[in-house]
Amino acid sequence: MMKKKWGLALSSVLAASMILSACGNSGNNEAASNNAGNKNGNASTSPAADDKVDTSQAVKLKMIMLGPKPADYDQVFGEINKQLQEKVNATLDTEFLDWSDWSQKYPLKFAAGEDFDLIYTSNWAQYNQQALKGGFLELTDDLLEKYMPQTWAAMPKVKWDQAKINGKVYMVPQNQNTEFTDKLILYRGDLLEKYNLQPINSPETYKAYLEAVAKNEKGITPYGLEASDSKTHNLDKQLLLQKNGWNMLGDVPLAYKVDDPKGQVFNIYDTPEFKDLLAYYKELADNGGWSRNALTNKGDTTGDFKAGKVASMSHNVTALGGILATVNKDHPEWKAALADLTPDSKKSEAISTQNGVAVHATSKNPERALMVLDLLQNDKTLHDLIMYGISGTHYEPVGDNQYTKTDKFGDFNSFSNWAWNSPLNRVDTMFPQAAQDVQKKWSAQVYHYPLETFVFDNSKVLNEVTNVGNVMMRYGVPLEYGLIPDTAKGLDTLQKQLKAAGIDKIQAELQSQIDAFLANQAK
Template sequence: MRKNNRWMMLALVLTLAMILGACGSNNTGNNSANAPAQATDSATEPGSGNADTGNATAAPGGVDTSKEVKLKMIFVGPKPVDYDSVFAEINKKLKEKINATLEGEFLDWSDWAQKYPLKLAADEDFDLIYSANWAGYNDQALKGGFLELTDELLSTYAPETMKAMSDVSWDQAKVNGKLYMVPQNRGESVEKLILYREDLRKKYNLPEINSPEAYANYLKTVAENEKGIAPFTPETGDWKYHNLDRVLLKQQNEWNMFDLDLPFAFKLTDEKGQVFNVYETQEFKDLLVYYKDLADNNAWSKNVLNSKNDHQADFKAGKTASITHNNGTLGSLMALMRQENSPYEVALADINQGKKKSVAISTQNGTSIHATSKNIERSLMLIDLMQNDKELHDLMMYGVSGVHYEPVGDDKYKALDKNPNYTGFSNWNFNSPLNRDNEAFPQEASDLAKGWEANVYHYKLETFVFDNSKVKTEIANVGNVMLRYAIPLEYGVIDDIDKGLADLNKQLDAAGLDKIQAELQSQIDAFLAKQ
């Protein structure tokens, strides 16, 4: 708290200096985040400790940027092949606008889950980091890894984002009433779909894949007849629930889970928000029977628990017959495969048709500032530009115009041959109304998303955030139990399902599950009482 107060005082001093400077100059008062740099001779950069003299460069709003700053940001996903060429262009623009450059570090999908928290725990020297609810945003905020973003900081250094973002989005990103993220400013669906080989479905004259049973039939048929092709490949990483769980458990039963690192859910339609242990439900036991049947029929690799394979790359290469992800990701992969004239015919399957759908809250993607960053002001200015400056937004999201993409009007783009050289990493934190849509995005994916609109369900706990500070030890213990006992069950590795479930729940009880559930329910009850 002491650190945050210091920055608030610095921001206040800076604001007063700006006002006094404006009174004695010909300042035009242009505070646009896209305005050209102006000259000043009196401002001092907050936190620099030294006053620069002479013709200093000022960013929009009169903020002193005379001292060049090198920012570093942590992304998740593989480093793009054309990182150097694209970021060189990005840095030219950043140098012009805020006298800063940006270096990216990339945590590959195969090991990001282990490395991400270590980056924050070790107090490494970096300024910005991709953050998301599914990447432990709440937990890392409470641990002190992220800087608290006050209204004063945002209004001074990210004024365009402050104006463009809705109050709902800001509120959804707060943890215990405090903000630690600049969230994305464009909504998206979080519903999971299945992308599969339509040519294989047709080859074996299989029925439409529109139910869990039809999907199981497809997987077992591929396993029996297509040697060398894995019927299904999951995402890699320490997921407590893999994406297929979210299709067959969460969406199929119209449940929601507060935190995918905990085994708690509630029914979307439950106005009281009563949480329960997923592993104690008949629905979960039935799913394990479903998974065991698939495992026994070779629906996935025997080495699935240790696999480091990129499921999207494997699908694109024809090594697997199906994967799961959200509509946007799978639609983009379909568009890429068609652009490259893939020999495989692919299609999307929604096996939860007619079920209630939910949309992502703003913390699905966002940007946080490292609590120990020495460049807080410039980091916020960078976020402001990336979300609101068309030129920089296009570069960060799509690469170099004429090389990776071709603009189509103001809101669409055409992917060029080198487009794959700049994809696959977490630039989604800068999602905003400036986003372009791929003109080749499959119509069937767009139709699916449009069809879901009638089933989108908004529930009272959409903006609830669990403060886990009182049960941190228990949560860590429960997470370890889930990885050790639940994951093997879900991949059908355990022959005796009843014994496996009993062992799992016994271990969860010993890890302190009841204490977590009591604390969670207490906070939910208090939250709903205020509605």
Template sequence: MMNKKKKLTATLAAMMTLGTVLSACGGGNNNGNSAAEATKAPASSEGAAANSGAPDTSKEVKLKMILLGPQPGDYDKVFGELNAKLKEKINATVETEFLDWSDWTQKYPLKFAANEDFDLVYSANWAFYNDQALKGGFLELTDDMLSKYMPKTWEVMPKVNWEQAKVDGKLYMVPNNNVEVTDKVVLYREDLRKKHNLPEINSPETYATYLKAVAKDEKGITAFGAKPADGWKFHELDQTLLEQNNNFKLVDRSLLPLAYKLEDATGKVFNIYDTPEFTSLVKYYKDLADNGAWSKNVVSNKNDVWQDVKAGKVSSYAHNLGTVAANLSEMRRDKPEIELGIADLTPDKKKIAAISTQNGMSVHASSKNPERALMLIDLLQNDKEIHDLTMYGIAGSNYNPEGDKKFTAGPAAANYTGFSNWGWNSPLNRQDAAYPEEANTMFDKWQSSIYHFPLETFVFDSTPVKNEVANIGNVMLRYAIPLEYGLIEDIDKGQAELLKQLKSAGLDKVQTEMQKQIDAFLAAQK
């Protein structure tokens, strides 16, 4: 992905609403069934054929799919063409509902709480996959189902992808089949670096030099763009400067400040805010803030940071490599006079790959047509004609195919973009012909040295401590964000107050529960 994935953090209000929903509904069904009962295959239109060999598609069905992101402008055109093809291939059509980025964190769990009528849905480890799997929102997928209704996916999907997608030993997702590295880089104004004769940006120190120079000498340009107003509970640079730089791994980056060291086989959990590395980083941030690297109103910023970069109002921001590379391509196409660059601030540190659940598709536990839903996912991932259409739109309009592997933007490219079709990423994905070569080079270097670690597929179940998690999120927004953005004059007192408030919110209880789950996970691997 998707990949927009940073861009997708929940606000505090949404997180508190989610906690209420999950605790009140007790699962994806309103009838109070247990998760095990809820994930039994429902009665379906193809039940009789399920035991007779080839799938029976004699009865036409209409599927409903839920995706994240805004409905693209050319949805009717693209999905109209898709449905004509689906009618021929599996005697089905699909209607799609889109949950906009601004409110998906509230609406997504409510779909399951209300047991709405839909068949398949985008799912991801950052988008409630584990929660809904445990609460019965998704249909359990068996080997027999996958091999019968998704023969091509079953053939080409690496076994490790299926294993990574399991929750408590059971599968509830068809994961994407595409390698993605999740480390963050920074996009910056290379023309401004050259203008001020600044050193190459390849470390936290050289980046700070760049940001302070821009802040000092470029009037009307904010050196670093951030958007904690989205509910992001950490500094936008924390993943790079705190995690990647120290080989830390946050257990749940969207919720909690609890982490372990990548090389620690015992998986000992600690509070990142109570480490000398964080104390040092706060001083780094304070120095940047005092030198005007970001706006004093950063906490309330609601602007689209990339659009501010494109408009020349912001000189740099942090994101995953894929998103940054796409933005760089866009700038070179639309405003070639503005020269951008990509910098890895931790080039010698461990690089880790996203697990397969970074993007995927699941079948609703109460789908009336689960077999046909699986057949649709099989086509989305592995049928070249269907994959191209749903990923890139209509050839000659939304995109122009360049051989089998690449594409260029078509005249209506802007009318088919911005939603979670990454749920069926696969080896059939095309690459933008304008994709920056420097990004490819960086990715190839990372891919050749990806680090695998014992807790790579561990997912924390926060249900036993959901109230404490909500309280901790509140504390982080109120105390951690102002501290990290240098808005507190006495940072030593600020850090001490943050630790005190986290303890009062129940961090110790959460840490104990998390360690218990990690210990059990590691024991099961032996």
């Protein structure tokens, strides 16, 4: 019924596509967009002057973002809504799901049938799950070309392909290629020097740092944990996956080697590498490497590092670069630095679905929602507002492509506005050279592999995936945080519980899909 209503609604709108003016965009940006459209086969021809979408009816769109509500929300979104109202006669009312509990509240929005139009999503924030459950509107080529003409022209075809699930697109992905999924460490260089430690460039040298801080620095936690809703230790990305060249699939402990042409799937908990890592974690836990409250941790790791409460943390280079810039300004005596624990490993560049926005399947105004997304990603004035706040208040523009943060930058930039990453992004003039050096080095180590865009459809094993997730939380997380006295016995229990939960059935289904995916690529 909903599809029929949607079809009727669309049929009442003029069929020709429209072009929204890119207010504030330079000629270079506009030309780049047109060139991108021609290069990738997307339509970029201008319609007749009278081919306009009817926006005479004002609409208010409900949008859901991840992260805390910005202190200056009213000020910035007031200006955003003023611009949107002038351009497409629409305004945004935004709800924010805090980082500490978004993963629980996010699926409830769909399950409860809440009324909203737009929502942040990504390959790590339930894009696949909600798309397969019917939570997102399918974005056909016709819809995108008609209601998002600038995005359609600017977005390379490969990015739309990366966003496809079973051949269909359900999100408007980011349009930027400068983000890495690999993680590294931010640490206090002054403490490294204080205890005459070796440079951090491996799991062993990092362990020495953590243990030195634990032993000598009272009141400082060596490693800052992220929120405890993760089903694995948040160092696993570096010490298990990056180190061994593995890619783990979603929220289950199944992985494949990225350089394996056959994509053979295995259970990471059954590997000798994981067993060795457990011994590493247990020793760190016993020596005070992190808080013993790992299972209930709800802290703000970023804030704790800036406040000097923790001596190191893990994140991607973009996030850590921003934190490093702040710390260098506020506490230059800390000599904060970045460390890659797997410097020789292959690096992974984020695919387009790392960040994006989807339209709720029940949206009453999907066409206007798409028009708003088109502007936020491609209109220079609106893009600057959603990404950086008010010029002169939250940031100072430097030329067309750089900016300098003011002291009030954090009063707006606290949420998932990376959803609109695009070629219009500005570069922070204070982004540390150390982070730029990491990006440059990693760019030469990026490894593209056949399964890079593979997405697991878990619809046939939903119960098993849920059961396995529960087992990971109940038995796996305490084990990885060194809270189980007998590690060998704990691992044996974990493996048995996974068997009972249906891990073998998930692995068989995953392998079947990977085999089909690779076979299709070979055609």
